Amino acid sequence: MGRINMLFRLEREAPGPRWRALDGSGASERVIAAEVDRVRAQLAAMSGQGPEDVEWRVAASILHQGLATRLLSPVLAAGLCHGVLLDAARFHHDPGREGPVVLRTDQEYAETAPVGELADWVEETVVAGVMGRIAHVLPKVGRVAPGLLRGNTAAALAGSVRALGADRPSVRPAAEELARTLLARPPLSGTGGYTGTDAEGLAVFRRTTCCLYYRLPGYGMCGDCALRP
Template identity: 65%
Template sequence: MEGDRVPVRPVLEDVGRVNTLFALEVEPPGPGWVCVDEAAGGEVAGARQVLPAEVERVRAQLAALSASPGRAVEWRVAASLLHQGMATRILSPVLAAALCHGVLLDAARFRWDPHREGPLVLRTSQETAAAVTGGGVRAADLVEEAVVLGVLRTLERVLSGPGRVAPGLLRGNTASALAGAVRSLGADRPERRTEAEALVGNLLERPSLAGTGGYTGVDATGAGVFRRTTCCLYYRLPGGGYCGDCALRS
C-alpha cells in the first residue's frame, strides 16, 4: 500500500539528470498552461483546440526539417509523432521516480504551455508524492493505471478519431516510449536496468499493451532490444526512414 509522502523536488532534480526527456519542472503553472486531461477533454475554455494546434505545430516543424511544404506532412503522421513524444516525456520521469526513488508522480498534473515559443517543457505543481511499496509489480500497476490507462489513453481518444490515427498504432507508440525510457535510464544507471526492463516486460503482457511489441534479445551492452509490432509512420515523412524498433525493419 502507499502511505508516506515524499518531497518531489529532490526526486525530479535527480531523475532530470538522466537526459532532457526526464526533465520536469516543479513550478506552479503559468497563465494558459493546460494539463493533458484538460487538453483532450475540453474541460477549460479553448482546450479542445489545444491538441489539434499541437499537431499543426509538429507538422510545421517536420515540414521545415525536411524542406517540404506543410501539407506534404500528413496530419496523422504529425499526430503520431506528437503522441510518441508526449508519451516519452510523460513516462520517463514517472518511471524513473518509481524505480529510483519509490515514489509515484501524478501524471494528470503535468502541464505545458500551448502558446510557448520553443520546445515543449513539462511542469508540475505537485510538491509531495506517495511512496510506492510492494515491489516492481505494484509499480507497474500504478504506472499502468495513472499513465497507460490514464493520461495517455485520454490523448489516444482525441488523436484516434475518425480518419485520424489507428488506436493500435498509438498503443505501439506507448510501448515504444516505455522501452525507450527504460533504455535511457539503464544506460545512465546500469544498476537499474534489469529491474526497469522487467517492469516494461510486465506491462507489455497486460491487456492494455498486449500485442504491441516485446524484447527480442540483448545488444552488445547487455541492454534489451525492443521491437514493436506497429510503425509510428515516421517513414512517411519526406526523406524519413525506419526507427530502430520499427516493425517494418527487416
C-alpha cells in the same frame, strides 16, 4: 532526473496562468489539434516541405509518441530511482510556448511505494490514464489508427526504460522487468516485445506496428520498427 536527458526533465516551478494540465481538461480536441499542427510545421521545416505536404497522421503519431515518452520518463525514473509516485495527470504544459514541450507539476507531495507496485501505477495513471485520454481524442481530430497509438506508447515505454537503464545500471533489471510486465497486459499486449540484448547488455525492443516516421522524405525507419527485416 533531468540529468539523464531532457525527456526526463520535470520542472518544480508552479505552472503559470497559461499552463494546462495534461489530464482530460488539457487534452481537448482544440489543444491536441494545435499540437499536431505545431509538429506538422516542424517536420515540414526539417524536411524542406510545406506543412500541407506532411501527412496529418504522421504528425499526429509523432506527437503522440513524443508525449508518451515525456510523461513516462519522469514517472519511471521517480518510481525506480527514488521509490515515489508521480502523477502524470498533474503535469502541465504551456500550449502557447515556443520550442519543445516543457513539463511542470503542481504535485506537492508524492506517495512512496515499492518497485513491485510501480507497474500498476504506470498503467493506471499514464498508459490507461493520460495517454488513454489523448488516444481517445486524437481520432476525433483526424484519421489515426488506435493500434498505432498503442504501439507508440509501448515504444515510448521501451525507449524510456532503455535510456534510464543505460544511465542508471543499478535499476536496469527492475526497469526492464517493469516494461515486460506492462507489455504483457491488455492495454499494450500485442504491441511488441523484447527480442534479446545488444552489445551493451540493454534489452532490444521490436514493435509490431509502425509510427509512420519513414513516410517523411529523407527519413528512414526507427530502430524498433516492425517494417525492418
